[in-house]
Amino acid sequence: MAGEVAVVGFAQAPNVRRTHGTTNGVEMLVPVFAELLAATGLSKRDIGFWCSGSSDYLAGRAFSFIAAVDAIGAWPPIAESHVEMDAAWALYEAWVKIRTGEVDTALVYGFGKSSAGDLRRVLALQLDPYLVAPLWPDSVGVAGLQARLGLAAGLWTQRQMAEVAARGQRDVDELLARPYVADPLRAHDCAPITDGAAAVVLASAERAGELCARPAWITGIEHRVETPNLGARDLTTSPSTVAAAEAAGAEGIELAELHAPFSHQEILLRQALGLGERVRVNPSGGALAGNPMFAAGLARIGEAASRIHSGAAGRVLAHATSGPLLQQNLVCVMEGR
């Protein structure tokens, strides 16, 4: 067990369409940190390393992650780092930090107030800045290109996409009667615009047991990336997810939390990962139920880990994505003992 790392706590802000808070996330993060520290019995001084994921493009201000540090109460000085991508990658950095033996606990957080700007346009700026972003391809329109490729190839149907969105709670025929937002995508196929935040506590093998009755041990965590050139990728599958899952030892999975901001991407990921009918996928509702940018991937890890904490599952997979059309993917495999 020496050298191992476990997820020992998870908390998230309510996923809502709009908050009144500032774009630096402080108002969303303060209660999330309080909940997480109370649940693990830790104080902020006990945390060896803090790492966050967020984006200035979303916040509409420079160095927004610095302002977010106010939510921690960073005195005496803390060890802190940041990634300009989903906080699942901040978790990866924190996992490495614990593995080096430098610290034995880390608190990872992500936040985003998407409602402040126009998310479809903001996300155009993650595309190639020379030949693609100058056209302002919006995130929904670009996702429609991928959805249609799979529809044409017979990999999924619009009904199956609606079934993913409905999760047995809504009338699929009624959803299919609604108009397109960006043919072939309807509103239910697209993750809602969400303001939110999520946070996870990681601990070393030496500390995990005292912080959590049933830690979610990370047995593998890997990430892989594909070319930014959308027209050169096979968009009907996700080679980088497959490679990350293979490297992370994704076998014997009972439950998976997949970071799929579009309904067809949940089907695509399920197919790419070879998750059979017996694997429960996105019991949390996934990103289609709430998609706080730069926190939704971390929330997948937290949601999957919480199923181990509760004893509901023994071995789980969490997936996070970053970039357009599942360009970069992270797979985290966890188990309870």
Added chain:
Amino acid sequence: MVTSISEPLSAPLDVGFDYTRSLGPVLGRFATELREHRVLGVRGSDGRVHVPPVEYDPVTAQPLTEFVQVGTEGTVTTWSWIPEPLAGQPLQRPFAWALIKLDGADTALLHAVDAGSPQAMAIGMRVRVRWTAEPVGGIRDIECFEPLDAPERAVAATPEPVTMITSPVHLRYLHSASPEESRYLRGLAEGRLLGQRCPACGKVYVPPRPACPTDGVPTEDEVELPDRGVVTTFCVVNVPFLGQRIKPPYVAAYVLLDGADIAFLHLVLGCAAEEVRMGMRVRAVWRPRESWGTTLENIDHFAPTGEPDAPYESFAQHL
């Protein structure tokens, strides 16, 4: 006094910048040829022709140098329909995004198709480039693609090498002040300076903050502060800059209001710049009441009160 709940203040913020990007040999060549109505690809390590060209092979990472001219007609490999175009997109009427494999290319290019309606779109449909009337060198020299049965337009080309592109980026945000900042800004509109005290460490912040940066808890107790205080530190501005409102030399100073634990930046006028010193007592000089808004600009500047200087020890911990 405990802060009451009221709607936080918010205001639109439009952020804009014209990014200029050097293109380098591969993309520069592509952009130059586009201006001459030719489309170039580059041959990858595996023999595939990449359009748009890539500088390095996406699999082997080898630098790629063999340019290949491809057609200006091609085939749609997938598409989506945009009924309500967004600002900056190639067409401001309903259009399709499409991946288009140009004749002779092995990868597809993302662009817009002006097809009129989604019924006119199909995977496998043939399209051709519609050149813009005023090419500048860059992907937008292709105005869009159009179905082959659309009438062709004649457009003249202008030959000159392209080495840079300019990409204007304009984003619109609605910025909210925190509830604490909103109380402070509304107080200013009434000529009051409202700070808040951290319940943990007792420090008084003005402007108040959503969370005490030392303790990470929201500041709660409202504290009304006087409009006088002390200069903790300052600098003499001698350098002119764009948008400057006052003729140099003048003094920008940190002013610590009496009873506050954090200083804020403001102007000290009303005396010669060289007379300003650490510990100098100052008071706010307010603008005429009829011009007040929810802003610290209601205070035009701070001016010396003439009182004896505050001893260094009284503000040393606020530097």
